[in-house]
Amino acid sequence: MMMAHKLFKGLGFGVMTAAMLLVSACGSSTSTQPTAPAKTEQAGAPAVESKPVTLVNNGIEMTYPKAPERAVTLNQHVTEIMLALGLADKMVGTAYLDDQILPELKADYDKVPVLSDKYPTKEVLMAANPDFVYAGWKSGFGEKGVGSMQDLEKVGIKSYLQTSSSMPGPTIDDVFADITNIGRIFRVEDKANELINKMKSEMDQTISKIGKVDKPLHVFVYDNGEDQPSTAANNYMTSLIEIAGGKNIFDDIQKGWADVSWEEVVNRNPDVIIIVDFGDRTAEQKRNFLLTKKELADIPAIKNQRLIVLPLSAASEGVRAPIALKILAEGLYPDKFK
Structure with missing residues (x-):
C-alpha cells in the first residue's frame, strides 16, 4: 500500500494492519x-x-x-x-x-x-x-x-x-x-x-478506517504567500499525507519547504488543499484567498471546495501525529469517517 510505505519503513510497516502498528x-x-x-x-x-x-x-x-x-x-x-x-x-x-x-x-x-x-x-x-x-x-x-x-x-x-x-x-x-x-x-x-x-x-485506529486506497488523492499544501506560494516539499507532512491516503504534489522537491509558482500548482491539478494554520494571516483569510484566486478556479480542490486546515503544531514532529493523521484522513475521505 503506497500510503504506508515511506512513513513506516523503519518499523517494517509495509502492510497497514493493527499488528504492525503495535510493534514494540x-x-x-x-x-x-x-x-x-x-x-x-x-x-x-x-x-x-x-x-x-x-x-x-x-x-x-x-x-x-x-x-x-x-x-x-x-x-x-x-x-x-x-x-x-x-x-x-x-x-x-x-x-x-x-x-x-x-x-x-x-x-x-x-x-x-x-x-x-x-x-x-x-x-x-x-x-x-x-x-x-x-x-x-x-x-x-x-x-x-x-x-x-x-x-x-x-x-x-x-x-x-x-x-x-x-x-x-x-x-x-x-x-x-x-x-x-x-x-x-x-x-x-x-x-x-x-x-x-x-x-x-491511535494512528492504527485511523488507518483501519481509511482502508485500501487504489488512487491517492493529489494534495497541495499551502503555507503562505500571495505572489508565490510556499509549500511543503519533501518533509514530514509528505509522510503524513501519504499514510492518510494522499500524495503531496510537490514531494519531488528535495527540501523541506519550497516556494513554487501558481502556474505549477495549476499544472499539478490538486484534488485537495491543506492550509497550514500559522503566521500573520488566519486560516479563514488563507481559505478566502485561495477560493477567490482566479488562476485556481478550475482545479478540483477549488471547484469542489476541498480545503483542510491543519495547525502547525499538528504538522510538526511531535506527539500530535495521531491528531494530524485523523484531520488529514477525515478531510481526504470524509465518507469513511461518518
Missing part, C-alpha cells in the same frame, strides 16, 4: 543509540545511578552523565514531548509556542516558567540556570537562538536538537526515535515506550 517501540530504527541502560532499583536497596548515556545528535557526539534536572525547551512540539513524558518537574523554562498547548498537557505546562514568546536571549536563558536545552528547530541553536550546541557544552549545558525536524524526508519512525532518545536521556525509557505505543495505537 524498541523496533524503531535510529542511528543514535545510547550506550547505557536506565538506572534500576531493587526492593530494600538504594537506587543505583545509571551510567552515562552517549549518542550522536545531528552529527555531534553528546554524553549525558546523568538525567537533566533543569531543562529548557524551545519550540512547542518538543515542549509537548517533555510534558507527555511526565517531565514537567524537570523543566525550568520553555519558549516559542505555535498555538495552544494540548489541553491534556496544559496543567503541567502552566507550572513551567515561560522565558520568551520567541527564542529567549542568551542572558535570559542563562538566568534560568539550565543544565539541558532541547530545541525543536535548528534555528533554536542558531544566531537568533540561544547559541550553538558546542557553545552550550562549553559552559556545562547539555543539549538536544530534534533530529526528525532537522533531516530530509522524516517519517513517524524518526519522531519515535527522538522520543526514545529523550526517554533515555532522562532515564524514563518505559514512559517513552508507553507514549510511542499509545501514538501507534
